[in-house]
Amino acid sequence: xxxxxxxxxxxxxxxxxxxxxxxxxxxxxxxxxxxxxxxxxxxxxxxxxxxxxxxxxxxxxxxxxxxxxxxxxxxxxxxxxxxxxxxxxxxxxxxxxxxxxxxxxxxxxxxxxx
Amino acid sequence: xxxxxxxxxxxxxxxxxxxxxxxxxxxxxxxxxxxxxxxxxxxxxxxxxxxxxxxxxxxxxxxxxxxxxxxxxxxxxxxxxxxxxxxxxxxxxxxxxxxxxxxxxxxxxxxxx
Numbered sequence: 001x002x003x004x005x006x007x008x009x010x011x012x013x014x015x016x017x018x019x020x021x022x023x024x025x026x027x028x029x030x031x032x033x034x035x036x037x038x039x040x041x042x043x044x045x046x047x048x049x050x051x052x053x054x055x056x057x058x059x060x061x062x063x064x065x066x067x068x069x070x071x072x073x074x075x076x077x078x079x080x081x082x083x084x085x086x087x088x089x090x091x092x093x094x095x096x097x098x099x100x101x102x103x104x105x106x107x108x109x110x111x112x113x114x
Numbered sequence: 115x116x117x118x119x120x121x122x123x124x125x126x127x128x129x130x131x132x133x134x135x136x137x138x139x140x141x142x143x144x145x146x147x148x149x150x151x152x153x154x155x156x157x158x159x160x161x162x163x164x165x166x167x168x169x170x171x172x173x174x175x176x177x178x179x180x181x182x183x184x185x186x187x188x189x190x191x192x193x194x195x196x197x198x199x200x201x202x203x204x205x206x207x208x209x210x211x212x213x214x215x216x217x218x219x220x221x222x223x224x225x226x227x
Contacts, residue, residue: 004157031213043204043217056214091157100165102148103215105157 002026004106006092012112018080021109024073025094033103034067034077035091043091049075061086082113116141118205120218127225133195135221137188137205144210147188149179152202152220161203164188175199195225 005024013019025032034046047057049069057067064083069075079086089110093103117140127133139145146165150158162173169181179190188205205218 033215042219045214048213050213093158099210100146100163102160102163103158104160105150107157110155 004092004094004104006106006109008109009107010110012114013082014114015083016081018078019082019086019111019113021077021090021111023075023077023092023106025075025092026096026104027073029094029096029104030072031095032069032075033093033095034075035093037089037091037108046077084113087111087113116207116209116212116214116216118207118216118218120205120221122221123219124222124224127195127223129197129225129227130194133192133199133223133225135190135203135205135223137190137218138186139188139205139207140186141207141209146208146210147179147181148206148215149173149177149188149190150204150206152204158204161190197225197227199223200225
């Protein structure tokens with residue numbers, strides 16, 4: 001199994017630009033989570049999808065952030081416009097259908113907004 | 115609300131000595147507890163979990179954790195630490211009826227040769 005695949009691994013952009021982060025969950029997993037990791041705030045849950053439907057987006061910081069999951073094998077997290085305070089590592093994680101299952105994390109996308 | 119506390123930012127041990135990383139939690143209902151490890155510039159890797167049953171849970175790379183309901187703790191342990199165990203360790207909890215996994219702030223483990 002290839003695991004959770006995220007792209008890009010690194011992104012450097014200028015303030016005001018649009019950023020799109022991508023995630024391919026593990027095949028057969030029906031839950032997908034986007035987390036953000038910073039030194040100051042640790043790991044924060046941004047949004048949770050179940051069966052491709054957004055269930056909880058209360059962690060999305062502002063309207064500049066949006067996420068989609070058009071099908072079971074692909075999700076995007078978009079920031080438009082980006083700001084320097086968005087600089088962080090963004091992780092995607094997926095979980096299988098068992099309620100007791102653990103999360104499987106991707107390698108993360110490190111975003112730097114100048 | 116659910117929360118996790120990892121009281122130590124850093125733990126330093128000598129190779130071959132026992133390693134303990136502390137975790138306490140707060141959750142409504144029955145807890146599902148997890149430990150993850152993160153190496154530099156990598157994602158989080160699952161080590162072990164407690165769902166129900168035996169309070170002592172064994173996981174990957176020789177790690178184990180003990181669930182203590184009365185103390186609401188789930189400390190991670192390894193009898194003999196290796197230099198390669200040096201990493202950032204996260205404890206996480208969610209309620210059995212919840213989907214949201216809450217993470218602690220993490221504990222940096224350094225094992226010196």
